[in-house]
Amino acid sequence: MLEVKNAKMMYGDFVAVENLSFTIKPGDIFGLLGTNGAGKTTTFRMIMGLLEPTEGKVSYFGEKIGYEHVNEIGYMIEERSLLTKITVKELMLYFGQLKDMEPSIIIERLDYWLERFDISAYKNKKIKELSKGNQQKIQFIASIINNPKLLILDEPFSGLDPINTELFVEVIRDFQKRGSMVVFSSHQLDHVESFCEEIIVLEKGQTVLSGPLKKIKKDFKKKNISIIGDFDVEKVKAIPGVEKVIKNAHEFLIKIASYQVAEDVFDVIKEAKNIRKFDVEEPSLSEIFIAKVAKIK
């Protein structure tokens, strides 16, 4: 279990992260979200034990996190972080041995993962010779080669096509099933929605949102109504609490201030003919994120 309790990190006078608290249990996939410069990297570094919080604490299975735990941690950073002049095999041997792994085990696991990601042919190729997507796969393999108990993934899907994204998702799910704790960060919030049970949103080092995703969505007052059919748009727009009516390709999306407004909208819609869909939906994580972060900004 990873527990962050009232963590605060200061660089001189600058507060990078403040009053940060969350807990991740084995088998959890946890979403750490925020705009650029919100404090995500500092948080990652704190939970890996690379930075010691100025205040508060980070504990890993009850022990203060430190370099003695790094062999159980896998970290994939947002940008490419590979030594490009050496081969895939050399790189894995380097990174693997930095996690105190035996070379024979590294090679064994590397062969397995290369096979699974369908890039076995690149084992002895230099990193710089690989495509962007394949480099991303290598970087991902480097972060899981030690079978981490805590896997930290910062934008793991960037630069990947949908097929490979699905492959990554599969592997991450496998680690979840094995009981690994996964901390996941992405600007593609649909991925976070599909993955994470629990999230935390940071902005300027402050926690603006945290908790189980379902609860966050439920507690967020604003809802969306999805409608397919012909109705009087102006009449709907006039209803108090209706914030916006957006016409998409096949349907209308009506943004309302609270669940109660949905009844007033329904009263107008039911008079119309040819209504094929009327669905009150939870807002997307993206909407919640924008609403919350915009408030701080």
Next chain:
Amino acid sequence: MKKLRFLIKFGLLKRIARKSFLIANIVIAVLLIGFINLPAIINLFASGDPVVETVNVKLYTDEALSYGPIADQLSQKLNVGLETEVYQIEMINQFNETIVNEFWENNNDNILIYLTGTDTEPILVLYSKLDYLNSFITNSLQYIIIEDQVGSFPTLSYLYEIDPNADDGLSEIVGSMSTLLILPLFILITMATQFVGVDIIEEKSTKAIETIIASVPARTHFLSKIIASILFVLIQALIVAGVAVIGALLGNLVFGANQAAGNEQLLAYLGQAIPNWPIVLLFTLLFIIFGTLMYLIIAALFASMAVTQEDYQQFQTPLMMILLLGFYISIFGSMFGSDAVIKISSFIPIFTPIVAPVAIMMGTITHLEALIAVIILIGFDWLLMIFVAPAYRVAILSYEQTKFFTRIKTVFKKARAK
């Protein structure tokens, strides 16, 4: 500790297990062996040059001495084992300044022996145009005197007079020694500084450092880079020294038959020029190790603060300028005999590694002063470590793109805050 060992091994192999290292060392070996045996090689090919086939020796024995027919005895001693009579001895009846001046002017005569003193305390003054024969002739005369004096063993006192018209080869060599010593030193330190910087900036600019620092503490990473580079310098220095020894041995083997050429080997001259060479070598080694360490610490810090390769090239310029300045102080200082400049620079840590070896070799600083310079250097290294290691920890994961001095200020401020 295991990770430190692994990182050192990785860093070292990255440099040594490369074709470029092998090729560079083959080139160095060929050049060095050639350089060491250059005089012998020149002699080998210089067939048109006059070869000493006959050594003309003029001998004057003071009347106070009662030795027998010393000319014959000397001729026998010197020509023993030779197929022809190489040494031609001619007795002269008088000895004065004119004789000496004529001897120096005359190209046919090679050695002028003036034997004086008493039977019990004989004195030899040897005027020689062939320095390498001095010991041989002195020893031969000593034997003759002992053989003549049954029951007593007078010791021959001797004085060698050097040809005033001859080039001062030895002093020339001592002068050129500074270049000979500084250049490899300068190259070694520059190489090590470049390597550590390039290594760190390569990891940082590719962001691989993020993954590395997630596995090993910044301090371990820092130490591994420094130690690997120091080891590299030592290995490289050992290879150069090894090649020099092999070169000398090869020279003896190939040119040994040609006694004149063999004696002119550079190493023989060096030994003659620096009689205290073991201490000079020891101090030079200490200056190399601790001086390189100092430059590596600074280079590692600059590299950790840089974000891109271009950044690092810019950052390392002041360091290279300092190294170059030390290089020039050594070269020009020894060339123009600026002892004071060399002496003072020897105690300034940033110049010590390059200037001090030359200073001790030239006798500008004593052994005690060299020891003090080493202690100052070690102290400076220690201070640097104390300040730089925490700053490195901050800088290595920082991607700040401010100006050089602002970045230094920020890094040290953050390091202090931690």
